[in-house]
Amino acid sequence: MTRLPLDGVLVADFGRILAAPYLTMLLADLGADVVKVEQPGTGDDTRAWGPPHAQGEATYFLSVNRNKRSLALDLRDPADHARAVELVRRADVLVENFRPGTMDRHRLGPAAAQALNPRLVYCSITGFGSGKGADLPGYDLLVQAVGGLMSVTGPAPGQPVKTGVALVDVLTGLHAAVGVLAALRERDTTGRGQLVEVNLLSALLSGLVNQSAGYTLAGAVPGILGNRHPSIAPYEVFPAADRPLVVAVGNDRQFAALCRGLDAPELASDPRFTTNGDRVAHVEALAAALTDRLRLRTAAEWFTVLTPLGVPCGPVNDLAGAFDLADSLGLNPRATLP
Template identity: 45%
Template structure:
């Protein structure tokens, strides 16, 4: 029994942003019913790589859900969805603004038959404003949010983050909004409309960059691996690989100088305080790199750990997913899909002591639970 057990969510969303929100709710016990179009379903079902003919990405962020195939343009489909919405707690969708209203299922229409309904919507640019009607993808909003402008080496073209940061951020913000609306419903008895956009979600992650603009009125420069307010705080090359070192705190900096057997660095006016090191980060990195390249990563990580300085290896994803800390925290769990067979998937990051979340079921096949769910509409209360 997860913390959200008993809540019914109708998830009409597709691709990643909305389904990610639905996954978070399902992981903590909500009954998330994924409403899909008959014949094809969520287009993410066609996203490679495939295992047993099933999309691995789709299976990861649609676990713990049930699938119902409904044609929302047909009268029967409309009637079935309306019946489900009448008793549901939450609706999630990520269509362009106005799409659901044209189908007869906008917030106003659904709230009229279910005043307690919490309606969550994700769009590219929001339900208002001059860009309201534009389609938005993660790629587009990464560029428009400023994130691309500060990613990558100091010289060269803008870099897209290889992770879909706008999508995932929007899914998480919508989940927070829905849970906030749920708490408000406990007090008022009424649901409400909750909306987020990919653009605003991506923009909100640029906290250091926004602070720079607000404080100086100037665009923040691209600084590669460096940190805007802390130094040393970045990736360094060793004799056999790469490590991260976060030694900006003064006590850590002094310990680092001792580990490197370079006490003169602590007295160098260019590097004496954190603000000095930030201003002269390029010179500092050159000096530190020369020291760190003398030994392998294991040597430095052991010394840094013994001194209590935050540091770590730079792992590839396959290494990260087999790391002992990740495994100990159950962030990789196994499930069995009816078609793909035994599968590994992410565990649940938020650990609740009394009502923990978990992975109770694999991602559903298209329409797998249609008969089961629709039969419940006509069951006596």
């Protein structure tokens, strides 16, 4: 096997549930030796989160814990605590996502851990930071709600919906991975470890990108648009003859190509639809006109017609269809899955 970028890096993983385990899984995929510390008898909570199961294991747990070793330690037990201390002394990275103060009570908080090991990169993941929000519980669904994601997600105004996966946890794990890698790079220069602090709320507000910028720069408070985009049209789901079809037109050239593919030149010359701004302003009329045409053929037929013209489109696949697509494109989607 070829050498991986993080070969030789030892990670003491005190994380559980999703955000922290996702981070440490990424580090393991890059070659780090990840030792996952779990509570004796029960282990990570997600070991019990099923169905579904695979060979007796909860697939939720398996989804974020590949390539790791497991070590059962009760940090309240003196002998187990001593083993944890020894692990921290040898580790390059420590990751934890307990409530703020928990690791301090176990004498393994940032100051204590870096006193044991000055080269240690210490990553702490919380729900709402370690200051005034320290006592708030950090659950993905809660942060989706109070962090604004659900306010822009759903079929219609007044009908907020969570995302189909714990997206905030995943975003936070990715942000934390960037922070840990940057801290390791800094350690290469200075020889000293760093403290990396990431919280779910801040990661979500960063991940809201254009919606956050619309508020902070222009004072625009977005609402629920269903499957539509606040700044682009047509960019939504339409009914084809057999199943839903996404059309994701990002510029005027693509819209002109869409009109050619639909054999609807009158739409391209309609002053309501000339520019993207015009189309956003008249999105209801545009959607009605496109729906009339897209209903006439199946999603697969439209994909065959429109894709060669440079029009981004595709059917709404279930997960089996998504994996089939990735396989057909040679992406080998199972290579990095449990």
